[in-house]
Amino acid sequence: MNVQQALQHAQQTLNPISGNAHYAARRLLGHILNQDATWLHLHPDAELAPEQHLAFQDALTRLQDGYPLAYILGEWGFYQWDFVVNEHVLVPRPETEVLVEQAVQWAQIHYPAGHFVDIGTGSGIIAVSVGLLLPQASVLALDVSPTTLAVATLNAERLKANNVQFQQSDLLAEIPPQPFDMILANLPYIDSDELQTLAVSHYEPALALDGGPAGMILIERLLKQSVDYIQAGSTIWLEIGIEQGRAVQNLAQSIFPHAQVDILHDLTNRDRVAKIVIQETPS
Ligand SMILES: C[S@@+](CC[C@H](N)C(=O)[O-])C[C@H]1O[C@@H](n2cnc3c(N)ncnc32)[C@H](O)[C@@H]1O
Numbered sequence: 001m002n003v004q005q006a007l008q009h010a011q012q013t014l015n016p017i018s019g020n021a022h023y024a025a026r027r028l029l030g031h032i033l034n035q036d037a038t039w040l041h042l043h044p045d046a047e048l049a050p051e052q053h054l055a056f057q058d059a060l061t062r063l064q065d066g067y068p069l070a071y072i073l074g075e076w077g078f079y080q081w082d083f084v085v086n087e088h089v090l091v092p093r094p095e096t097e098v099l100v101e102q103a104v105q106w107a108q109i110h111y112p113a114g115h116f117v118d119i120g121t122g123s124g125i126i127a128v129s130v131g132l133l134l135p136q137a138s139v140l141a142l143d144v145s146p147t148t149l150a151v152a153t154l155n156a157e158r159l160k161a162n163n164v165q166f167q168q169s170d171l172l173a174e175i176p177p178q179p180f181d182m183i184l185a186n187l188p189y190i191d192s193d194e195l196q197t198l199a200v201s202h203y204e205p206a207l208a209l210d211g212g213p214a215g216m217i218l219i220e221r222l223l224k225q226s227v228d229y230i231q232a233g234s235t236i237w238l239e240i241g242i243e244q245g246r247a248v249q250n251l252a253q254s255i256f257p258h259a260q261v262d263i264l265h266d267l268t269n270r271d272r273v274a275k276i277v278i279q280e281t282p283s
Helices: 003-014 021-033 037-042 050-064 069-073 096-110 125-133 146-158 192-196 217-229 245-255
Strands: 075-078 081-084 115-119 138-143 164-168 182-185 235-239 260-265 271-277
Touching: 003 021, 003 050, 021 037, 021 050, 021 069, 050 069, 069 075, 081 125, 081 146, 096 125, 096 182, 096 235, 096 260, 096 271, 115 125, 125 138, 125 146, 125 164, 125 182, 138 146, 146 164, 182 217, 217 235, 217 245, 245 260, 245 271
Parallel strands: 115 138, 115 182, 138 164, 182 235
Antiparallel strands: 075 081, 235 271, 260 271
């Protein structure tokens, strides 16, 4: 099998399961052959070695079974950077760029050198992106899982996000009370029962997805804890599920009666981010 045949075969195989089989086929074959897209384009007749052919077929079978391409590649793009990923972390989602973009725009105006915390940092995409986009700021990145934190730490090192520090913590439980300018979080927010029915639960860590009943357990715990970590002017940015806008808005408003709470939309115009602007320091 040569490069051209391999690409055609992969594209046909992946078409029913991938939104962009053309891209996936090229990324996969490039990874197996250790070549970039230009090389693939220039060498359609290059033959795959038997072990490359085997590895390619094996990877296609795994992808057909729902295994994420990101885990096979060992990296995935988010914002303007490639992040190392493995089975210990959630694969970065483009929806999360909404949170980063909106929070960074706000911080550039209000506190470009602020003190921020990212809770449930996973591969570190939020903390590292914010740290790189706001080099004068300091970012504390937390996760309950040490294996996850190892991936996030590696990403910060590779991308030279020197203003990001990592610590293991169950939400904010291990962090002494202090005012943060921004609290950022993409916590697990899928309803436990619904998660059982979703393909995403087969390979990505349950710890990154399972938000308990109605998907609200961690969001609620964090909002309640946050009272001790804010001051007037602080903002809280939470990624939420597309059906959680109203529930999160009501919850946030009950915990922070004087806050301005808005639900922001993603590119498909669905609820995606809760933005909570604290108006006065809680007494
Ligand atoms: C939805 S993933 C988000 C990962 C990353 N921030 C992103 O946007 O791709 C949620 C993360 O929260 C972490 N997590 C789950 N429960 C936690 C808890 N009680 N305290 C801190 N982190 C937690 C998981 O380990 C996982 O990395």
